Amino acid sequence: MTTYIGTATSRIDGHAKVTGTAKYAAEFNAPHLAHASVVGSTIARGRIARIDTSRARSVPGVLAVLTHQNRPPMASDDSAYKDDVAPEGAPFRPLYNDRILFSDQPVALVVAEEPEIARLAASLVRVEYHVDLHVTDVHRQRHSTFALEPVERLDDNPFAPPPPRGQPEHSLASADMRHRAEYFVPIEHHNPMELYASTVVFEDEGRLTIYDKTQGVQNVQRYVASVFELDPSHVRVMSPFVGGAFGSGLRPQYQVVLAVLASLSLKRSVRLVLTRQQMYGLGYRPAMLQEIELGINAHGALAAITHEATTVTSQHENYYRQETGWSGLLYRSEHARYAHKLARLDLATSCDMRAPSAATAVYALECAMDELAVALKLDPLELRLRCYSERDQHNDRPYSSKGLRDCYRRGAEAFGWSERSPEPRSMRDGTELVGWGMATGVWEALQVPIAVRIALTANGHAEIACATSDIGTGTYTIMAQVAADMLGLPLDNITVRIGDSTLPQSPVEGGSWIAASVSNGIATTAQAIRAELLHLAKAVPGSPLRDLAPDDVVLLDGRLVSKRDAAHAVSIADVMRHGGVDRIEQEKTASFHHTGAHSHNTHSAVFAEVKVDEQIGIIRVTRVVSAVAGGRILNAKTARSQIMGGVVWGIGMALHEETLIDHTFGRIMNADIAEYHVPVNADVHDIEVIFVDEPDGIVNPLGIKGLGEIGIVGVAAAIANAVHHATGKRVRDLPITLDKLQR
């Protein structure tokens, strides 16, 4: 029964969030809490020659100044620093040795009685460096890259370039029309609103409770225990609320290491809050260069695709995702070839950021498709329909569901696409040129093993527990909705506990995989609860359910009811009372057996309207319609918000966001949120979200696909294409600032 699933239910954590009672990592307290402040490197590459902490230590109230020379012991092997989602390579070890790997890398940690004292003392630490030459410019490094090996089968490494198919060079040479261009997306930073912070509570026998800003409490718990060689049962990590993360909190960040170092060193509770500037020394979306070539035959179908990408990683780790394969996946093309190279820069390691690789690669692909449509004098939507792919050509298999045609149709209708005048610069509103652009979006419908514990009490309340997190995605709420329906209870009778490493196993919260995984986890565990109740119910003399199997009954309105005859029912309270239990508890792990018979993806069609002042070049995104095929929608309200947020991110990606590095100093110069521009309220106008009906009984029993990433994919391309339609100017390097329209 679905009383709650699919409805526009308000967030169950809404009250806590609007009243200020929701507590984030820096907001937990402990007796004798000390405060830490980080000293960051001013060079990008080299070694620490000498650190003089004497002046810092002389400040009254300073408890310690930790450096690589006097810190407590840390593990000496790379493997100890490998968190659950670490890429290949040697992870960065904060305060480990004298090596400087990136600018603003922590080189010392001041711990003091008060945060202001720590901050003052941090400014007094004197560091001398042996400076080595650094490289932070991807354009300079693009010819000193190394190539990733393509794989025979994507299952072997889903992030490697997919195997080629056909004879792309030959096919391109004989194509009726070719389009080749290079696209660029700069480094972007996540900039969640909450500052990265850890509050480490030092308890009896050196037990640590760590309130951390993270997307994976158990990942941090394992990592901290491993790095400090602690008994894992002595480390508990909590993140009941997370003030945004967008991928930046998938890996444990350095503030948790430093806060634990300080706590172990002082045997005291310690809080460390990074500054906004220091957060630019965490991960980022890697800059990317994409060269795409498309060949098309006379009847407007793609003959060949080649997609070559260069993305950025650090000197010490190889971060990359499936950057090139999206093109040959999204469109039908007999011939395709992919290449992906990594450029090493003296920066922190790049990392996942909302729809990693798809946001950037699909931007490039969808601009290239638009350029091809313009060259063919073909409606861009019509070109996509002609190239529509019914099968995943990488793996040569069908999709479990693919509602993209519906997205195109319904999105175009809602937008009024048929009214579009094809010629660039042909639509106008007074002094503004009007542009309409569109693009496709694609993401994976991933699911991961996850455990859920349900404790049902005789009074008809249930507690649902899992070590996942809600980073703003609405996890609390959809878990409660799914549990209420699966247990046949009112929503208000459901309590959700997440963000605690002691709860049942969950992987990091990312990749849009939690909604599907945890919902099916709840269903699995609820099934066990139902079976146990049925077992108890059968013991009741004269039970109307005595001949039924667990699949023959449902939980409904506080009762166990026969599916065959609703008159056959017993109340949960009666069953439990008779069985002499006041609580039933089950913990089950949902695993997802991917048979390999189908591919699982979400899709979207994005339509954008821009208005560009003809004289000045100011671009306004006045309207966006995003039509999404994302399987079953659990909560119409929070799902819409997820997509809307992705669209806002796409607006920022298209028009505003760029991390600016001074390559002389190897330093990020706009490391704040005044000069690193993200959209403000005035930048965002009408956003319409449409969910097309996409039943999918294959992807997982509940048909859920996840929505966290798909909202951003394609948006920047739709806007860039709209800007071209408005102005006739093709800008291939993001962000599209007004000066680029003057070039």
Next chain:
Amino acid sequence: MTRTSPQGRAEDGISLPEKLPVAITVNGVARQLRLAPWTTLLDALRDHLGLTGTKKGCDHGQCGACTVLVDGRRINSCLALAVMQDGASVTTIEGLASNGVLHALQQAFIDHDAFQCGYCTPGQICSAAGLLAEGRAGSAEEIRELMSGNICRCGAYPNIVAAIQQAMGQP
């Protein structure tokens, strides 16, 4: 090449500033504090009064998460020194509901899903309360402009505008 960081510049005699008495009324309650001059109103609220509903998102007046009402006006509490607020009346997110009944803006934010992660939310709501008191915003366009000092990285802006319109009694 060896280079010395500019950190640790010579400083004459490091002594800490003296703490001063500060009397402020917070959410209707008179509070007496002793604070060093370098403590901002934001840190006074969060660290000294335990009112962590007011958020620190940038600490430089660039995001609006720290917005509170001082004597009825919305300000960025991260750029206000607490000692300079002596005698002032401060309203934070914790002071908006009365007798357990949510402020119209708080309810509207829930109704319109005007937040996701919730971190900018107290600042958005306090800013919106200031906006309503100012009475300068009628249209959606004016609300958007006058709410642009509050960044929401989750991108809930259209819902924030709708929530404010609901609280203003607009359809």
Next chain:
Amino acid sequence: MIGFQYSRAQDVADAVRQIAAEPSAKFIAGGTNLIDLMKQDVERPSRLIDISRLPLRSVEETASGGLRIGALVPNADLAYHPLIAQRYPMLASSILAGASAQLRNMASTGGNLLQRTRCYYFYDTATPCNKRVPGSGCSAIAGLNRMHAILGTSESCIATHPSDMCVALVALDATVHVAGPAGARVIAFADFHRLPGDEPQRDTTLQDGEIVTAVELPERGFSAHYTYLKIRDRLSYAFALVSVAAGLELEGDRIKDARLALGGVAHKPWRDPTAETALRGQPASQATFASAATILLRDAKGYEHNRFKIDLARRAIVRALTQAAAGTPQLQSSKKIA
């Protein structure tokens, strides 16, 4: 942030006395820029002298038909003051183009004049900057200079002044009233901010120990034909790439008098009387506006990333003068350019 002392000034004379006794002290009023810079360790005053309670919060009409604005009048109060809105809407508009509602509630009139540049290198103590550490070098000239100046630059500094309000004030011929150890004096607004030359550490012509007490507006407010047009990288809450304050007095379709000033392009709000002279007596036409722009920008010099500003400024000047002449000033809440 260093550990500073704090004291309150009892009156203007006390403020002047206190700062004379401790030259490394600074005045604080709204604090929106100073506290920001102190947290960056860019500003390191030994003491903050709190002037926020001084009686400098009134807006009064002057005998000569103008207005005298107390230095502590908050930006928001000034922008919405009925006399400003009515007589000097260009000033009101410029204020509303800047910062956010919260910051405008905090920031004072005097403090707005004393804002420091937003140059990345000025803010980052790990990089050389002549304005922050005289003689250390200018990192912006060969570095990231998209936001930087195109007019009045020097080999020492290409920073811009970030204020919007000051662009309107210079266009309106305002004066700055200051008090100091040597008594009170009045500075023409155009002389208040300075070009960097070889002393970029000095933003203004204020002498040591002087305090801004008021800003005075003369009678003429160009309230019929004016605009403040701000061009930036997002639609609100960002510093100007280029901004234009324009005021015209028309006789029929002829320009009787004109005021024209630019923001975001120089170390000071940029006003050039020769451009205004070129407008006077001419028809209010695109050709006239374009030639005024050419004159105003005749010495403009771009750097690697900000060359676009020259052409952008030219277009923005023409557009702003068009708005002013048509009586269709830019509304700051409207993101469509009028």
